[in-house]
Amino acid sequence: MLIRRDLIVRFRQTYFGLAWLLFKPLMLMAVMSFAFGYLAGFQERQSAPYPLMIFCGVIPWYFVSNAVPDGMVSLRVHIFVIQQTYFPRALIPIAAVFVDAIEFVVAWLLFVMGCIWFAYLPGWQVLAFPLFGLQLLVLCTALGLWLAVLNVRFRDIGNLIPFLITVGFFLTPVGYPYAAVPEQWQPLYALNPLVGVIEGFRWSLLRGLNGFPLGAVASSVAITIAVTLLAVRHLLATDRHLVDLA
Structure with missing residues (x-):
């Protein structure tokens, strides 16, 4: 019900409706293909169509840049509901992230x-695609849970995270490959x-x-597991005291 309500509110009174899910990515x-592909010259160094390589970075990044802030503010937005009745608080950040996850799936x-346009067919490696998608969903959900609790207690989190996401864009291989980073x-x-x-995703x-x-994958999986365990532990420790913290 939370997911359904958020989807209705998000696209109510929009002329293009679900088309916005595709337009923004x-x-x-297009902008990153011009900046990194044409101006920086990365396009000439890739064996796969460069726009497809960009999509493999843009779509996950677009999901993260929406899901993490949405999960972070979810408890504060619903604080009056939390004060009136008890239910598992984790449902609110999870619902917020899953709304963005629906957009993430549609964006693919x-x-x-793009594959149809370039007549490009992925290989057998595509079987691993759902695993990376699941990992990204778990990571964003864990971050959303953790930051939602912190944001109730520390208002500075709401100002810090958008800044970190902006900085993180340049520290993430969205428009360029991991191999472009100096080996050391x-x-x-x-x-x-x-x-x-x-x-x-690109592989x-x-x-x-x-x-x-x-x-990179091993490091990512290890960090995802650690963040998830810490987020669950922190939520369980503060779940019944969230109203007092607010």
Whole structure:
């Protein structure tokens, strides 16, 4: 019911409706293709169509940049509901993230249309695509849960996270490949869990482009598990006191 209500509110009185789910990632892909592909010259170094490589970064990033802030503010937005009755508080951030997850799934239609346009067919690696999608969903849900609780107690979180997301855009291989990072910096760069996820998407959808990023994927999975465990532990420890914290 929470997911259904949020979807209705999000697209009510919009002329284009669900078309916005495709328009915004498409425009972001076009801008990044020009900036990184044409101006920076990354397009000439790739064996796969460059717009498809961009989609593999833009679509996950667009999901993260929406889901994490939505999950973060969800408890504060529903604080009056929380004060009136008791129910598992985790449902609210989870519902907020899952609304964006629906948009995330729909946005992959852009990649499908791109494959048709370029007559490009993914290889057997596409079987791993759902696993990277599931990991990204778990990561965003965990971050949403953790930040939602912190945001109730510390108002500064609401100002810090949008800034970190802006900075994180440039520290994530959305418009350029992981291989473009100097080799000596790659282990440190891979501490960003989105690096392994995005490179995993590219490997699975672009016929094993640049080889399987084992180090980045392993680091990403380990960080995702750690963040999830910490988020659940923190939520369980503060669940019954959220009203008092607010």
